[in-house]
Amino acid sequence: MHTTTEKEFGGTLGATCIPVFLPLTVLYLLCVCRSPVASVIQWPPVLPPTAQLWDPLAPVLILGWMALQSFFYLLPMGKLSEGMVLKDGSRLKYPINGFYALCITAVLLTLSLWLGMPLGYLFELLLPLAVCAIGVSFLLSLYLYICSFWAPHHALAQGGNTGNPLYDFFMGRELNPRIGSFDLKYFCELRPGLIGWVVINFGMLMKEVELRDSASLAMILVNGFQLLYVADALWNEEAVLTTMDIVHDGFGFMLVFGDLAWVPFTYSLQAAFLVVHPQSLSPLGATAIVTLNGAGYYIFRKSNSQKNQFRRDPTHPSVANLETIATATGKRLLVSGWWGLVRHPNYLGDLLMALAWSLPCGFNHLLPYFYVVYFTVLLIHREARDERHCRAKYGLAWDSYCRHVPYRIFPYIY
Ligand code: NDP
Numbered sequence: 001m002h003t004t005t006e007k008e009f010g011g012t013l014g015a016t017c018i019p020v021f022l023p024l025t026v027l028y029l030l031c032v033c034r035s036p037v038a039s040v041i042q043w044p045p046v047l048p049p050t051a052q053l054w055d056p057l058a059p060v061l062i063l064g065w066m067a068l069q070s071f072f073y074l075l076p077m078g079k080l081s082e083g084m085v086l087k088d089g090s091r092l093k094y095p096i097n098g099f100y101a102l103c104i105t106a107v108l109l110t111l112s113l114w115l116g117m118p119l120g121y122l123f124e125l126l127l128p129l130a131v132c133a134i135g136v137s138f139l140l141s142l143y144l145y146i147c148s149f150w151a152p153h154h155a156l157a158q159g160g161n162t163g164n165p166l167y168d169f170f171m172g173r174e175l176n177p178r179i180g181s182f183d184l185k186y187f188c189e190l191r192p193g194l195i196g197w198v199v200i201n202f203g204m205l206m207k208e209v210e211l212r213d214s215a216s217l218a219m220i221l222v223n224g225f226q227l228l229y230v231a232d233a234l235w236n237e238e239a240v241l242t243t244m245d246i247v248h249d250g251f252g253f254m255l256v257f258g259d260l261a262w263v264p265f266t267y268s269l270q271a272a273f274l275v276v277h278p279q280s281l282s283p284l285g286a287t288a289i290v291t292l293n294g295a296g297y298y299i300f301r302k303s304n305s306q307k308n309q310f311r312r313d314p315t316h317p318s319v320a321n322l323e324t325i326a327t328a329t330g331k332r333l334l335v336s337g338w339w340g341l342v343r344h345p346n347y348l349g350d351l352l353m354a355l356a357w358s359l360p361c362g363f364n365h366l367l368p369y370f371y372v373v374y375f376t377v378l379l380i381h382r383e384a385r386d387e388r389h390c391r392a393k394y395g396l397a398w399d400s401y402c403r404h405v406p407y408r409i410f411p412y413i414y
Contacts, residue, residue: 007167008159008385009254015170019253023134026265027053029370030126033273038365048127058128062136069191072101074182083176083241087154092176094183094241098190098234105195109202120210122203123275126265133261140260141169141253144184148173148250157250172252185251188259189240190233196264198223198230204271211275217286218279218360222270225293225357232301239308244386270361270368279362286360293356300349303338307346310334325404327397335404342407343387347379351409383408 009015028045032038035046078097085091113119122129145165148156151174160171177184201223205215215223233240240246249255281289310319314332323336338345354372361368387408391398408414 006159007162009170012164012167015164015167019138019170019257022257022262023137026130026134026261027127029266029269029367030130030272033269033367034126034276036276038273038277038367040366040370053127053131055125055128058125058132059135061125062129062132065196066136066192069101069105069195070182070187072104073097073187073191075100081238081241084247086176088152092178092183093181094186096237098237099231101191102195102198102231102234105199109199113206118206118210119203120207122200123207123272126200126272130261130265133265134257137253137257137260140184141172141256144177144251144256145169145173147177151177158248160250160252168250168252170253172250172255175250176246177251185255186240186246188251188256189245190237193259193261193263194230194233197267198227200264200268201226201271204268204275207275208278212278216274216278217281218362219271219274221281221286221289221360222274222357225353226267226271228293228297229353232297236304236308239304242308242311244382244389248389266374267371269370270357273361273365273368277361277365279360281360289356289359292359293353296349296352296354296356298349299338300346300353303345303349306338307334325397325400327394329393331394333394333397333401335401340405342409342411343402343405344379344383344409347383347409348411351376351379379409380414 009018027048029040031046031048032040032042035042037046073095075097077100078095080093081096082091082093109119145168148168155175156173157171157175160168160173162168176186205219205223208215208219245255306319306322309316310322314320314324319334319337322334323340324332325335326332334340342348351372354375358368358372387398394401
């Protein structure tokens with residue numbers, strides 16, 4: 001049997017502390033963002049009365065939401081696509097219908113507005129919803145951990161099989177856990193959390209309308225930018241099949257919690273912040289922020305599409321003329337075009353967008369910049385992980401690529 005020997009994320013200590021620390025961080029940030037001072041460094045820290053952490057409506061909404069998105073996943077819409085080749089030589093099939101799920105959700109939201117449902121109430125429910133999403137993450141991770149002992153050995157992930165229960169629970173033992181043809185990791189990666197994030201944002205916008213009769217420009221920009229990001233991810237859903245998360249990582253607490261609790265509740269902090277701390281934005285400021293988001297999106301989309309196209313069909317006219325280097329695996333690496341600028345141009349674009357999402361919240365608080373800071377740390381760590389995998393995969397060819405393209409994310413800086 002394959003046993004993992006190398007540990008990531010601080011090993012057993014990290015795997016023990018992160019599942020405690022990160023859920024508390026989500027709840028803490030939500031409390032801070034709703035407090036009048038909104039200071040992340042306030043002492044003593046803002047703690048909510050326990051009554052604010054629970055609402056019987058919250059589990060109904062979270063479970064109903066998961067069931068609704070599962071139903072959309074199972075609808076026979078869109079095409080079926082094959083994933084990468086697995087250890088046993090087989091390829092799994094995945095439905096590419098996430099964008100349809102987003103569209104149907106948008107129709108249902110419009111309908112609920114028309115029926116007079118108070119979507120702004122999501123603001124009051126943020127804490128109980130986050131508590132339930134965290135609870136669901138723990139339960140699902142436990143289920144996945146237990147079920148993984150029935151999985152065949154070739155279905156186990158490379159990283160989550162040390163034999164240490166805490167570490168393996170955190171990293172995930174099984175690579176592609178499924179119930180029948182329902183792929184749990186693929187479903188969680190882009191559906192409930194990502195679509196949930198934009199629904200929460202919209203709820204914050206409606207709360208602002210309730211409080212101040214109209215939505216502010218800052219709120220509209222944050223909603224618009226993040227909707228573009230989510231719609232783009234779902235439009236290009238097939239690309240997720242080649243990511244580290246799907247191809248390499250097991251499905252354990254790290255990904256489950258990230259997908260179901262961290263993304264929807266911390267990525268929507270800017271919108272929640274704006275409900276309590278309205279900001280005015282000059283037309284010039286707004287234009288500059290829109291331009292920054294546009295530039296980030298352009299770099300992000302173009303670089304991701306270039307690599308995806310190259311990996312799908314290197315003879316395609318849009319990539320055929322790019323300079324490449326050969327590797328011992330038979331795959332080639334791009335050394336010109338976007339991937340000749342830095343080794344992760346897609347991360348650069350993503351970070352520019354992250355900054356553009358925070359700027360509408362002004363400069364008086366640190367909290368709206370939490371996402372940029374966290375995301376920079378995440379992408380630097382992710383880049384290092386990817387680099388290790390690529391060096392192991394491509395050996396000398398990877399070293400040669402690094403010599404050709406010395407900067408990782410920021411040209412001439414890092
Ligand atoms: P990437 O899309 O950056 O893919 C990395 C892989 O690309 C490598 O493992 C290698 O795989 C291939 N590759 C690397 N360099 C080259 C090259 N020069 N030529 C050809 N292929 C190359 O991986 P991620 O999954 O990290 O990111 C995908 C997107 O998702 C990014 O835009 C990122 O910003 C975004 N993201 C967003 C997050 C969020 O929370 N908002 C979280 C994580 C990612 P191989 O050679 O095997 O094809």
